[in-house]
Amino acid sequence: MSENNNNNLMLDIKDLTIHYETDSGVVHAVEGLNLQLGHGETLGLVGETGAGKTTTALGVMRLIPNPPGKIKSGEIIFNGENLLDKSEADMRKIRGGKIAMIFQDPMTSLNPVMTVDKQIAEMIKLHRNVSESEALKLAGDMLELVGIRRERAKDYPHQFSGGMKQRVVIAIALACDPELLIADEPTTALDVTIQAQVLELMKELKTKFSASMILITHDLGIVADICDKVAIMYAGRVVEYADKRSLYSNPIHPYTNGLFKSVPSIDEDVDELPVIPGLMPDPMDLPKGCAFHPRCALAMNICSQEQPKMCDFGNGHCAACHVMAKRYEL
Amino acid sequence: MIRYIIRRILFLIPVLIGVAFCVFTLLYFTPGDPARMVLGDLATPEAIQEFRDKEGLNDPFLVQFGNYLYKAVFKGDIGRSYSTKRPVMTEIMTAFPYTLKLSAFAMLIAIIIGIPCGIISAIKQYSWFDTITMIFAMIGLSMPVFWLGLLLILLFAVHLRWLPSSGFSTFKAMILPSVALAAQSISMVTRMTRSSMLEVIRADYIRTARAKGQLESIVIGVHALRNALIPVVTLCGLQFGQLLSGAILTESIFAVPGVGRLMVNAIMTRDYPMVQGGVLFIAVTFSIVNLLVDLLYAYIDPRIKAELR
Numbered sequence: 001m002s003e004n005n006n007n008n009l010m011l012d013i014k015d016l017t018i019h020y021e022t023d024s025g026v027v028h029a030v031e032g033l034n035l036q037l038g039h040g041e042t043l044g045l046v047g048e049t050g051a052g053k054t055t056t057a058l059g060v061m062r063l064i065p066n067p068p069g070k071i072k073s074g075e076i077i078f079n080g081e082n083l084l085d086k087s088e089a090d091m092r093k094i095r096g097g098k099i100a101m102i103f104q105d106p107m108t109s110l111n112p113v114m115t116v117d118k119q120i121a122e123m124i125k126l127h128r129n130v131s132e133s134e135a136l137k138l139a140g141d142m143l144e145l146v147g148i149r150r151e152r153a154k155d156y157p158h159q160f161s162g163g164m165k166q167r168v169v170i171a172i173a174l175a176c177d178p179e180l181l182i183a184d185e186p187t188t189a190l191d192v193t194i195q196a197q198v199l200e201l202m203k204e205l206k207t208k209f210s211a212s213m214i215l216i217t218h219d220l221g222i223v224a225d226i227c228d229k230v231a232i233m234y235a236g237r238v239v240e241y242a243d244k245r246s247l248y249s250n251p252i253h254p255y256t257n258g259l260f261k262s263v264p265s266i267d268e269d270v271d272e273l274p275v276i277p278g279l280m281p282d283p284m285d286l287p288k289g290c291a292f293h294p295r296c297a298l299a300m301n302i303c304s305q306e307q308p309k310m311c312d313f314g315n316g317h318c319a320a321c322h323v324m325a326k327r328y329e330l
Numbered sequence: 331m332i333r334y335i336i337r338r339i340l341f342l343i344p345v346l347i348g349v350a351f352c353v354f355t356l357l358y359f360t361p362g363d364p365a366r367m368v369l370g371d372l373a374t375p376e377a378i379q380e381f382r383d384k385e386g387l388n389d390p391f392l393v394q395f396g397n398y399l400y401k402a403v404f405k406g407d408i409g410r411s412y413s414t415k416r417p418v419m420t421e422i423m424t425a426f427p428y429t430l431k432l433s434a435f436a437m438l439i440a441i442i443i444g445i446p447c448g449i450i451s452a453i454k455q456y457s458w459f460d461t462i463t464m465i466f467a468m469i470g471l472s473m474p475v476f477w478l479g480l481l482l483i484l485l486f487a488v489h490l491r492w493l494p495s496s497g498f499s500t501f502k503a504m505i506l507p508s509v510a511l512a513a514q515s516i517s518m519v520t521r522m523t524r525s526s527m528l529e530v531i532r533a534d535y536i537r538t539a540r541a542k543g544q545l546e547s548i549v550i551g552v553h554a555l556r557n558a559l560i561p562v563v564t565l566c567g568l569q570f571g572q573l574l575s576g577a578i579l580t581e582s583i584f585a586v587p588g589v590g591r592l593m594v595n596a597i598m599t600r601d602y603p604m605v606q607g608g609v610l611f612i613a614v615t616f617s618i619v620n621l622l623v624d625l626l627y628a629y630i631d632p633r634i635k636a637e638l639r
Contacts, residue, residue: 094543096541108535109534110538111553113560113631126542126544159636169538
């Protein structure tokens with residue numbers, strides 16, 4: 001990766017390790033994670049439940065619940081500055097102002113005893129120098145922007161449907177024009193028709209606000225729809241990182257291959273979907289070497305001994321796999 | 331909302347008739363003749379017969395109950411005390427301010443101590459503060475009020491001589507009974523605030539508030555607290571209702587001339603109209619406090635308000 005390239009990065013996560021220290025053991029939620037995001041890019045962060053996607057996102061926000069969670073090591077470089085060195089007061093300015101987050105479940109993400117315009121206005125007042133009445137007016141504007149009539153501003157969250165609530169959550173996140181938007185499975189809790197609407201809205205607003213976005217999901221279809229780059233996570237690490245096109249046409253890591261094979265195809269008529277055998281390893285007791293080797297059909301001796309390094313397979317398509325590195329003679 | 335209130339008030343009627351019936355029946359079957367209690371052991375059988383006739387004690391049970399209800403509803407007359415000969419209503423109204431003051435004071439103490447302790451315990455879960463608070467809450471909850479009252483009198487009135495042991499006329503005299511009465515409520519409010527707060531601070535909308543870059547003090551003090559207080563308000567209301575009616579022991583120990591003591595004396599002397607009036611009065615107060623709490627509840631939680639149509 002060239003010097004020039006580095007300067008263009010908005011977010012550069014280096015060797016991030018986050019553990020949850022519980023009574024029954026240490027949960028290795030994120031283990032030496034590396035991730036880059038350029039200005040204006042949309043990155044899809046894909047992985048199974050428990051792969052560490054949400055923990056990574058909360059780590060960037062410095063909102064890991066502590067105790068039990070703790071960022072053990074690594075750097076999170078945002079616009080050239082390490083967020084892990086920031087004071088809590090500085091972080092409060094960044095949260096919401098520079099980096100905003102959309103959470104998974106819109107049903108529970110809004111304060112049930114506050115009208116929605118107040119919840120949006122709260123964000124605006126925190127990051128912009130405006131009066132209460134101006135903030136409420138801007139909150140109304142935001143509501144209209146996400147497709148909710150201004151008259152509903154004084155309603156409470158329980159008076160909205162799930163899709164509408166997620167629109168409110170999006171309005172809150174975008175209210176202060178953030179540079180980076182982290183969306184943590186924003187459509188998982190919604191039904192399919194609403195999913196499409198919300199995704200369309202996010203895509204549109206992302207362009208309008210010229211923000212970068214990290215989209216956390218386990219839905220490869222959504223990734224294909226709106227992402228530029230994709231990072232596949234497994235057991236707390238990024239195992240493959242590539243341009244969307246490159247990843248979809250030429251998946252390298254055996255885990256990524258397994259994921260693609262388990263997506264049903266309309267054209268083929270199969271009785272049973274191929275699945276990846278086995279389960280995600282227990283994050284309290286990760287296997288030695290490559291965490292995927294117990295489930296990998298191609299595993300060699302070295303896979304259970306040594307942690308594979310991220311290698312560039314050409315044009316910035318990176319993957320961490322001993323087998324593939326050998327096959328491609330890297 | 332108005333319709334809801336009216337409905338609730340109408341609903342009071344069957345409740346009160348039920349309460350009146352229960353008390354009336356219980357007292358009817360209680361051994362002991364009020365005529366003899368009032369007139370004394372030396373009264374002649376004629377005098378006793380005359381008293382029984384005058385008070386309608388010889389009538390059949392249902393007739394007695396019917397008469398009582400009729401007078402209570404249409405004349406606002408719930409009888410005269412056998413022992414003091416004054417209207418029961420007057421007696422209660424003289425005593426009630428003391429009970430109200432005592433209960434309000436106790437409730438205030440419970441809220442002022444209980445809610446902050448509960449909040450701190452929750453946000454510093456498993457800290458030494460939390461542990462000590464929970465130990466004290468356990469003690470306060472399991473200590474019967476008559477025992478605590480006696481201990482307080484022993485310590486502060488007898489040994490240290492800081493505070494008077496009885497009466498309710500001065501502020502100093504109010505302290506011991508209020509604290510004794512408040513002990514259980516403090517513990518319950520603390521525990522309820524703590525558990526409710528623990529639940530709320532893990533909620534997603536708290537994380538949303540933090541993700542906005544909000545100050546932690548506002549996240550806890552505004553976003554979390556208002557949600558966490560919903561069950562606490564219910565508890566406080568129930569507690570206040572109970573304090574109003576359950577101050578009997580405290581009033582007896584500290585010789586506070588409230589409704590509770592009035593009732594205990596009435597029971598001792600078989601003063602039937604007084605006991606009935608007292609219980610009815612307590613039932614009405616309890617119901618009204620409950621109604622007020624429900625309205626307050628609707629004010630705090632918009633989801634409840636939507637249901638009160």
